[in-house]
Amino acid sequence: HPISDAYQTMMVERVEVLRGPASVLYGTGAMGGVVNLVTRRMRHDGVSTDADLSGGSYGTFQAEATNRVRRGRLGSVVTGSYGRTDGHRDGMGFEQYGGYARLAYDFSKRWRLWGDVNVTHFNASNPGATDEPYIDNDQRVTRGMASAALENEYERTSGSLSFFYNWGNHHINDGYAPGSEPLDYRFRSKDQMMGLSWYQSASLFRGNRLTLGFDYFHFGGEAWNRYVADGRRQTLADKALDEYAGYVDFRQDIGRLLTVDAGVRVDHQTQTGTEIVPQAGLALHLPHEADLKAMAARGFRNPTIREMYMFPPQNPDLRPESLWSYELSYAQRLAGGRLSYGASLFYIDGKNVITRERNPNGSGMLNQNSGKIENWGAELSLAYRFGPTWSVEGNYSWLHMEHPVLAAPEHKLYAGLRFARGRWLASTGIQYVKGLYTDLDAPSTEQYVLWDAQASFRAARWATLYAKGENLLAQRYEVIAGYPMPRATFTGGVRFHF
Numbered sequence: 034h035p036i037s038d039a040y041q042t043m044m045v046e047r048v049e050v051l052r053g054p055a056s057v058l059y060g061t062g063a064m065g066g067v068v069n070l071v072t073r074r075m076r077h078d079g080v081s082t083d084a085d086l087s088g089g090s091y092g093t094f095q096a097e098a099t100n101r102v103r104r105g106r107l108g109s110v111v112t113g114s115y116g117r118t119d120g121h122r123d124g125m126g127f128e129q130y131g132g133y134a135r136l137a138y139d140f141s142k143r144w145r146l147w148g149d150v151n152v153t154h155f156n157a158s159n160p161g162a163t164d165e166p167y168i169d170n171d172q173r174v175t176r177g178m179a180s181a182a183l184e185n186e187y188e189r190t191s192g193s194l195s196f197f198y199n200w201g202n203h204h205i206n207d208g209y210a211p212g213s214e215p216l217d218y219r220f221r222s223k224d225q226m227m228g229l230s231w232y233q234s235a236s237l238f239r240g241n242r243l244t245l246g247f248d249y250f251h252f253g254g255e256a257w258n259r260y261v262a263d264g265r266r267q268t269l270a271d272k273a274l275d276e277y278a279g280y281v282d283f284r285q286d287i288g289r290l291l292t293v294d295a296g297v298r299v300d301h302q303t304q305t306g307t308e309i310v311p312q313a314g315l316a317l318h319l320p321h322e323a324d325l326k327a328m329a330a331r332g333f334r335n336p337t338i339r340e341m342y343m344f345p346p347q348n349p350d351l352r353p354e355s356l357w358s359y360e361l362s363y364a365q366r367l368a369g370g371r372l373s374y375g376a377s378l379f380y381i382d383g384k385n386v387i388t389r390e391r392n393p394n395g396s397g398m399l400n401q402n403s404g405k406i407e408n409w410g411a412e413l414s415l416a417y418r419f420g421p422t423w424s425v426e427g428n429y430s431w432l433h434m435e436h437p438v439l440a441a442p443e444h445k446l447y448a449g450l451r452f453a454r455g456r457w458l459a460s461t462g463i464q465y466v467k468g469l470y471t472d473l474d475a476p477s478t479e480q481y482v483l484w485d486a487q488a489s490f491r492a493a494r495w496a497t498l499y500a501k502g503e504n505l506l507a508q509r510y511e512v513i514a515g516y517p518m519p520r521a522t523f524t525g526g527v528r529f530h531f
Contacts, residue, residue, distance in 0.1 A: 039153045039176040039201075043097045043112040044133040046073040053379075054332030054358050056310045057280055057296040060248060064332035064356055064383075072135060072149060075101040075108045087499075087526025091519070092119035095526070110135040110149075121519035122160050124168070129155035148181035161208070162515025169215065170208030176201040192233030200225040201254075217261055224254030224338075240286030244296075250276040256343055270342040276302045276335070292316040300333075304341070305353050308333050323365040331357050336387060336400075346389055346398040356383030356406060371418045380409040407435035424451045437476055440512060443468025459488040472514035481510035500525040 048070060055063040075081065084098040099112040110133070117128040131153035139145050154175045161167035182195035205220040232246035253273025257266050282296035298310040312330035319325060336351035362377035386404025393399075410433055416426040427448040432441060449462035462485055469479040487501035500523070507520040 039131075039151070039178070040070060041097075041114055041131055041133070041151075041153065043099055043114045043131075044072050044151055045070050047071045053328060053360060054312065054330040054356065056300075056332045057282060057298045057312045057330070058246070060278055060298065060300055061276070061302075061333060061335040061353070064334050064354065072133075073099065073101065073110050073112075074135065074137060074147075075103040075110060078103045078105070082529075082531045084529040085526060087524055089524030090522040091121050093117070093522075093524065106139040108135075108137045108139075120158075121522075122517075124158050124160035124170075127155065127157045129153065143185055143187055145184045145186075146182070147184075148179070150177070150179040152177045159208070161210075163517065164515055166211060167208035168211060169206050171206045173204040174201065175203075190233060190235040192231070194229070194231045196227075196229050198225065198227045218258040218267070219261065220256070221259050222254060222256035224252070226250060226252035228252075242284040244280075244282040246280045248276075248278045248280075252276075253338060269344070270338065272338050272342050274303050274338065276300065290318050292318070302335050304349075305335050305351070308353055308355075319365075321365065321367065322370075323363070326360075326362045326364075328360045329357070331355065340387055340400050346392070346400050348400040351387060351400055352385050352402050354383065354385050354387060354402070356381055372416070374415045375413070377412045378409075379411075382407055405436050406438060408438065408441075409433050422452060422454045425449065426451075434470075437470045437473055439470050439473055441470060442466045443478075456491040457488070458490075459486075461486040469512070471511050475514075477514060479510050479512070481508045482506060483508060495530055497528045497530075498526075499528065 048068065051063075051067040051069065053066055055067045059067050079102075081101045082099070085096070087093075087095045093116075095114075095116040097112065097114040099110065102109045112133045113131070115130045118126065120126055131151065133149065133151040135147060135149035137145060137147035152175070154173070157172050157174070159167065159170040159172075161170060176199075178197070178199045180195055180197040182193050184193045185191060201222075201224050203220075203222045205222075207216055207220060209215050228248065228250040230246070230248045232244060234242060234244040236242055251273065255271040256269040258269065259266055278298055278300040280296060280298035282294070284292065284294045286292050293313075293315045295313045296311070299307065300310060301307045310331050310333060312328070314326065314328035314330075317325040333353045333355040335353045339347075341347055341349045341351055358379065358381050360377055360379040362375060364373070364375035366373045383406030385402035386406055387400055387402060388404040389398045390401045390403050391398060410431045412428065412430040414426075414428040416424070418424040425448070427446075429446045430442075430444070432443055434441060434443070444465070444467040446465040447462060449460060451460040452458070464483045464485075465481075466483075467478075467480045471477055471479055483503070484505045485501070485503045486505060487499065489497050489499035491497045502521065502523045504519065504521050509517065509520065511517050
């Protein structure tokens with residue numbers, strides 16, 4: 034689902050980012066890459082408790098607490114969080130609270146069973162764009178996620194069978210413009226996604242890895258307007274769809290110099306039909322810790338139920354968006370790993386992108402597969418560690434867009450400095466962005482410089498003080514047209530560990 038507020042730092046052990054189309058393994062939506070949130074677990078016997086309290090600009094307050102326990106084969110994680118802010122504009126308040134729990138049991142060194150659940154609720158207000166303000170544009174959203182998995186891990190094979198359920202309940206007041214009348218109804222919707230995912234990887238012979246997988250999704254929901262005066266209900270959409278997919282990925286080392294990888298996914302949705310998604314890549318392992326890699330992959334995104342069935346300009350005949358991505362990259366580590374650098378070239382060709390266009394029959398607007406993406410560009414990265422105390426890093430990306438893409442900058446440059454010594458840890462970074470598209474209907478771009486800094490001090494074994502500042506140059510800029518970002522903001526807090 035598209036509401037990222039349901040994912041919170043308290044439940045995450047680490048974040049993995051996969052570059053480029055990953056639809057072979059992850060299916061619809063993984064056109065540009067994947068952000069994989071790995072949830073927390075307790076790996077050693079004992080009890081560990083962490084807490085974090087912070088406050089800052091615009092009445093912002095955040096509190097989180099996590100308890101992890103491991104006793105023999107049984108492990109648990111329980112977390113809770115609360116956050117709120119007044120926002121940097123009038124009528125932009127936000128409040129959120131949630132909890133996460135995980136229970137795991139190791140039957141043996143080879144087999145593990147675990148389950149988890151996460152529930153988040155938030156209240157948010159949207160003041161509208163600066164040139165089109167809204168009053169009482171409020172929402173109350175509750176979302177929950179639950180999953181269970183049986184995992185196996187042997188010397189030459191490993192895999193997992195998981196079941197999951199994801200649901201949401203939304204109460205929204207769409208608000209009204211100043212001078213107009215308040216709406217006489219409230220928007221309501223419920224949605225759910227459930228299914229199972231299975232994969233098994235095996236090393237059939239030396240240097241080989243073969244992965245087979247299967248996914249099943251059942252997803253859908255209902256949306257309606259509830260009238261305030263008499264409680265009358267007007268159904269807007271009530272729809273459910275199913276999706277089945279199987280995939281295979283084959284990886285083979287050829288000597289010490291070459292690795293080849295190839296995979297394909299066959300994905301069938303009951304509304305849009307069947308998609309065949311291939312990918313292929315190779316890596317040449319050169320002397321002095323250098324790698325030259327080439328990749329070609331296809332990504333796709335099925336239209337959502339909202340795009341097909343909810344609100345004008347809905348269109349039930351939409352087809353999946355798709356693209357091909359080609360990338361050539363070089364990376365090397367020198368000086369015992371202290372110096373690393375890399376460069377990559379890429380080309381992306383996409384079609385059937387869903388856009389709002391004039392209805393061919395002349396009546397209003399309609400979602401149509403009329404958009405195209407044709408991007409190419411380059412990325413450079415450099416990092417150097419002077420020693421245990423100082424390190425620097427930088428990167429630059431250039432993007433040429435034959436067809437403008439929302440929130441995609443033409444130029445992005447970053448330089449950062451990190452210091453670590455004793456109980457002190459500090460870092461700072463400057464980012465320059467130019468040619469960032471904030472609106473495609475009336476094309477406009479942004480240019481700005483952001484300077485951030487943060488520092489922490491371990492006051493005791495069980496307590497760390499920290500502070501950070503963002504947009505310290507107080508830049509005026511927008512990422513979405515009509516919604517200015519906050520100027521300089523400051524946060525301070527303390528972390529506890531027992």
